[in-house]
Amino acid sequence: MKNLSIILSFLLILPLLSFRQDYVExxxxDWNIHFKGKPDNKSPFSALTAMTWKYSYGSTVYRNRVEIKLKNEITIDKTRSWVKLDRIRTEExxxxLLHHxxxxxxxQYVLLMEADRVLKNRTYSVKNYKAQIADLANQISDYFDTMQKNxxxxxxxxxNQKMQARWDKIINDKMEESKAASNSK
Structure with a gap:
């Protein structure tokens, strides 16, 4: 009976662990897991990965200083992500395409790490911290939207495999920088 209660406790806690903010990777x-949406037949593209970034925070004013407790997450919207596998002739x-x-x-992972670092490590004014946080979040979002488009x-x-390789390096370098910055806190 004791083992059963331990297993049940673990199963109840397990889903909560997926929302932790110390994202490692x-x-x-996976085509079969993340691309459940209906393909847009009017789109000239073979796939779309739909993602959302959400943040929220709690704030505490202490000695004329605002401290925030940030909740920051990204999700892949499986119902809006789609692929036209019938248009892709070879496994290669x-x-x-999946690599792209x-x-x-x-x-988006870099956005998550950078938003976490930037939003947590600012000094906010007691008078207008909500506007400051919203402004910073919008700047971060705009920057990464532009990066996605580029x-x-x-x-x-x-x-374009040559440019894909160049971008792979850019993205990998940014992921490493963000991890290093996160670990140095």
Missing amino acids: PEQL AREK EQGHVNI YDEETEHGS
Whole structure:
């Protein structure tokens, strides 16, 4: 009976662990798991990875200083993400496309890490901290939206392998920088 209660406690706690903020690695995409949405037949593209970044915070004013407790998460929207696997003729082409889509997820992972670092490590004014946080969050979001667009344009949605390799290095370097910055706190 004691073992059963331990197992039940573990099963109840396990789903909560997935919302921890110490993200070690970005989620790894899988065609069968993450792409459940209906493909947009009008789109010239073979896949779309839909993601959302959400943040919220609690605040405490202490000695004329605002401290925030940040909750910061990214999700892959499986119902809005889609792929046209019937248009992809070879396994190699499928792997290249999935690799390109993974780049989008990795960019969102960098956004997550940077938002965590930037939003937590600021001194906010007691009078207008909510506006300051919203402004910073919008700047971060705009920066990474532009990065996502540049990634697609420069790699030609993954079809330009030379540029894809260049972007793979950029994204990997940014992930390493963000991890290093996070670990140095």
